[in-house]
Amino acid sequence: MKNNLPIIALDFASGEETLTFLDLFEKERLFVKTGMELFYQEGPAIIHQLKERNCDIFLDLKLHDIPTTVNKAMKRLAGLGVDLVNVHAAGGARMMRAALEGLEEGTPAGRKRPSLIAVTQPVSTSEQVAKEELLLHKPLLETVVHYGKMAEECGLDGVVCSVHETKAIYEAVRPSFLTVTPGIRTASDAADDQVRTATPSFAKENGSSAIVVGRSITKAENPVEAYEAIKLEWEGVRR
Ligand code: C5P
Secondary structure, three states: OEEEEEEEOOOOOOHHHHHHHHHOOOOOEEEEEEOOHHHHHHHHHHHHHHHHOOOOEEEEEEOOHHHHHHHHHHHHHHHOOOOOOEEEHOOOOHHHHHHEEEEEEEHHOOOOOOOOEEEOOOOOOHHHHHHHHOOOOHHHHHHHHHHHHHHHHHHEEEEEHHHHHHHHHOOOOOOEEEEEOEEEOOOOOOOOOOOOOEOHHHHHHOOOEEEEEOHHHOOOOOOOHHHHHHHHHHHHHOO
């Protein structure tokens, strides 16, 4: 990943809404995340518009399908010029390797391959949901650490995980492996539907490589102020 800025989750319903939001930040360089809602609405056009604004881009589509399909999809995504993409680790080792190969093959000559990370468990998944709905009888943390190790063995660059899992993951993987952590809230915010939230400084103290922040910024009364405060808190602990 090119920089260490907090990644803003652009969970908006349209490109117009997204660009109006980004206008608030004037010429500031941002690292943004486009998820399913926005990408399915606007398609690759939104990626081109974000690149025109000089944004670094995490395209968060969480691919999970048979290896061949994921391989071909990744070839297409590699051509968009985004910086970071992801798959579900639950798709298994063959699927993760196929994803990486697709990205490598699809990256135009002379460009850097987008980093590839694996989602361990959505941060909205609780221990109870894991056991009762997904029938994952191992403790959630054990599953997440196993997924992290598997992703590393498959050559991936990192994982998406909860800040509460980063320390345990780093006991099992190399230090340069990325841990990208959503579920971030400032101390005064509501948790919304996220179950295992934490503050930016907690994320930094626990070794997170990057934080993803959505509603704490996008729904704030003053999004720019909220972003700058989160950025300071995220950077502050490092100094
Ligand atoms: O608004 P909030 O800060 O909760 O947004 C979190 C963002 O991170 C959402 O866009 C969500 O899709 C994403 N995400 C997540 N858990 C994951 C992967 C991505 O919450 N494991």
